[in-house]
Amino acid sequence: MSEVPDSQHVLDDVVQREYQYGFSSDIEQELLEKGLSEDTVRFISAKKQEPEWMLEWRLEAFRTWQRMKEPTWPNVTYPVIDFQDIIYWAAPKKKEGPASLDEVDPELLATFEKLGIPLDEQKMLTGVAVDAVLDSVSVKTTFQEALKKVGVIFCPMSEAIQEHPDLVRRYLGSVVPVGDNFYAALNSAVFSDGSFVYIPKGVRCPMELSTYFRINARNTGQFERTLIIADEGSYVSYLEGCTAPQRDENQLHAAVVELVAHQDAEIKYSTVQNWYPGDAEGKGGIYNFVTKRGICEGARSKISWTQVETGSAVTWKYPSCVLKGDHSIGEFYSVAVTNHYQQADTGTKMIHIGKNTRSRIVSKGISAGRSQNSYRGLVRMNATATNGWNYSQCDSLLIGDQCGAHTFPYLETANSTATVEHEATTSKIGEDMLFYCNQRGIDTEAAVALIVNGYARDVINQLPMEFAVEAQKLLAISLEGSVG
């Protein structure tokens, strides 16, 4: 009798794949004791030698957070988080803040090298400047000098607070207010670092900017804060990547990203999120509770979010656009893969305020194993959004019959000239598709990778070239298994 490898078998094998960034580094670290209080906030602020206004801002956030409740509406379940059982500060001992390469701990350089992020400018991908963040601090920002020549500021947030206080005070919390939500408030109180970008008027940033986030220390939470300001007529493309060691306990990551695009400016923000997702039994992994929002402040500005989400045990994330300027454009392109026991509740919000504003949403969810994958999106056409236009396409792909795909779009229209169009489909990788590939000599595992990448193509195409290739590999790895 013929022994035909069935797709179920391949998909079962998916469960066996390993997380390739699961190593941890032995870096000498300074750790604060577990727990969160005003003292913790004061400690972090003092450690950063922050001005008084910054401390006050943090304390206000902390007090706001204390009055808030953890949200329960996302379609995810996880044990109660004990916020007193988390370390809020972990830093490599040797040096704080950015350093010249010679001063950086060699073990640390090796860590990033192993992650495929060499911090030596000679070795780097040309045309990409990197800010490397390990746990609570930025360890190195490359190409700062080259960027400075055209007036672009790309530095750790802690440095920006010292060096560019006017910009930080003006914009920090302007898009995501301190009390926006539970995790944003927490982040505002305890964020330790992150990237700051300012592109001056009329400047097209000469290289891709990139931040690489790495959680290393045990029991720590990572709370980074990113702020990108594109002044009139400027352009920047920014990419973030993230990984964490393989650990049995869950770790919390609660970031806030704020984008401001002024008149005629464009920000392209891409994420390849590959935090440790937990093991095949659902043990361990990162809780990824992130608030990302951009405002198209000026006329004809544009913000584009692209995300490839493969990691984290639980994801809760809605990169959003507030389209305030007339003729401004918001875009959201997403591929979210969940496997094993991963849960993702992700999507976007497009708030149309200005006239002739346009938004496009392309969301591709892929669920495998026993995972749950939800798209949650809001499109709101305010009464002022004359001729507003939105198109959303939300597709779900299910692999196996143990997982779930959920679509929760909210479409609110208060303007008669606005157009909102939403389409969603659910499909599986059909047996007929796999057989067709098999019949051409392509084995089932390769066929699954081929089909999934085809399915996600509209999103992958939005990524900068170098990262598109990475993302494709990541998708294949996420769903890889050998035919038994």
Place this chain on the structure above:
Amino acid sequence: MTPILEITNLHASIDGTEILKGINLTIQPGEVHAVMGPNGSGKSTLASVLAGREEYTVTEGTVVFHGHDLLDMSPEDRAREGLFLAFQYPVEIPGVSTANFLKSAVNAQRAHRGLSPLEPAEFLALMKERMALVEMNPAFLQRSLNEGFSGGEKKRNEIFQMAMLEPTLAILDETDSGLDIDALRIVANGVNAQRTPHNGMIVITHYQRLLNYIVPDVVHVLWNGRIVRTGGKDLALTLEERGYDWIKTESSVEA
């Protein structure tokens, strides 16, 4: 001479219902065999079983392909060993370009034979050359596989893929269905160009029309899961004249 394919007493069923009830068929290098029969006679089942579709269970019989047990191989190994099925209903794969799909297929076959992958330029040149056989526009290479293709374009694409994979045994499953006369001529020309003294073909069809263009060496008539008549190309003409009822009546008399 070793036959390409030797089917002996093949029985196959789906969901417990027997569809093939003892097929015997041998194909020598260079031969084109037509398998004709009314709807439901088991023609497409034969193609599916040979290609290794898992929903069919072989309950009896053997199939030897180039001296190897075909039924023991996975569908992709059958393909890599040179068996090609031109699908009656080619599948659409969104987002996967025809070029990318074929690159995966051709290189999987080459790896199986211990050959290195083709260089991109070499591969592109080869694709363009083979597309010309079925008068396909190279623009199709960048389009998602079969997505938005017309019925005729899908069938041409099948024959183009066949030309790329150079099978030793091609099974054309109702490749003529849904084609107008011009498309039929183009597809048939593409197939004829690939006839060599070394390979064989099984042309499955309901109508004699296709066999005016792809002239078979042998014609089999399949009815009720068995080959009830075998003859030369004239048998197809007789069938066309007298209709399948003729076979049904005769066979039931014989049975």
Place this chain on the structure above:
Amino acid sequence: MSVSAFTERIRSLAQHHDTAASEDAYAALRRHGFSAFERLSIPTPRHEEWKYTNVTSIFDGTLVIGATDAAQRPATSGAEITRALGADVIVLHVQNGRLQQDEHSVIEGVDLYDLRAGATTDDLQFLASIAKVDDHPFVALNTAVHDSTVVIHLHRNVHLERPIHVVCSADTTTSTQLHAPRVLVVAESGSSALIVESHHTVGEHAAVCVPVTEVVVQAGAHLQHVKIVADEGQGKHVGYTAATVARDATYASHVACLAGAFTRNDLVVQLIEPSASAILNGVSVLHGSEMADNHTVVDHRAPHCRSEELYKGVYDDRSVGVFNGKIFVQPHAQKTEAYQSSHALLLSDRARMNAKPQLEIWADDVKCSHGATTGQLNEEAVFYMQARGIDRAAAKALMTYAFAAEVVERFPHEGLRSLLEQHIAQKLEVSR
């Protein structure tokens, strides 16, 4: 006046019933309704299912609960529908929640009667079995305060040719009213029928109607169920309909909201056995400050089932439309086909539409899709008509009419379709 005053009235009513407690199954059901309502209460917009529709404003302590003995006037809009259904229509008048018929009648294999406290029919088993008292505040409220249940029971293989019209109305000439009509439809295997349910009020005072309709569609039965809310009076409507559909059976729901200050329809259809199917059509045409909220759930609980849903709405002036359509595909409901689309046209800058089409899928071998749009008429088509000499306003009205009529075309019964089309045309001020 507030929700708490209303709740207090319900509570005192419950106590009143408690003192008159009997061991009757019907009384037990009503007590269950009271306790569930006590727990669930009137939902606020913080509740996800009531996010876009604030019901707290319509329930207050001034509402008079329970039927009055005042002479009841029939609604003319109800009579109009009855006429449209033809001479052989079977009419059931339900006034202030009570069937105006005492005897148990049997017409062409269909039992029609009022199921009241003390009754001991087999149909009791179905009561509150489809609409779950503990899950929904207004099912709980209806269960607590309703007077009796109108039963329409189709026997095995009965193909009822005559349409049934259930006219639910309230007369508020003397006081405000909270009325709670309750209907139970049992379609035994192989039966078929068309049931039209319509809701009306007459009188100057406010009325709130909280009807519950339960529908049991057994194997191979085909049930067409039309619900019309065309309230030109003071009535507000918070209705709930639930159906279970068995093997090879079809339940087709057709909902028309053509007038009414406040309309909320919950429709829950469960496909519980293989090869069951559901059709859901809905049309709303509103103006002024009218509001219609349609919440639908299609729950695929068995393999090889199919559902197809189309809701359309046209909103002028300050009217508000809400559509929340959920499709659930439960684990093992493989080979499901579920399609949903909702489309809205806003004719005024003050009109609003909130849509939430929702897919929740736990089975992989399914074909599911939903589409939702809010927008305007096709400008190209409007221009085409202008180019043929039709003035712009007339062209737009004609296209708006055609947009809404597309749903009406899917409704059963020619006379009914023609009446609804006429209503829509009138409302949109187009000559057909």
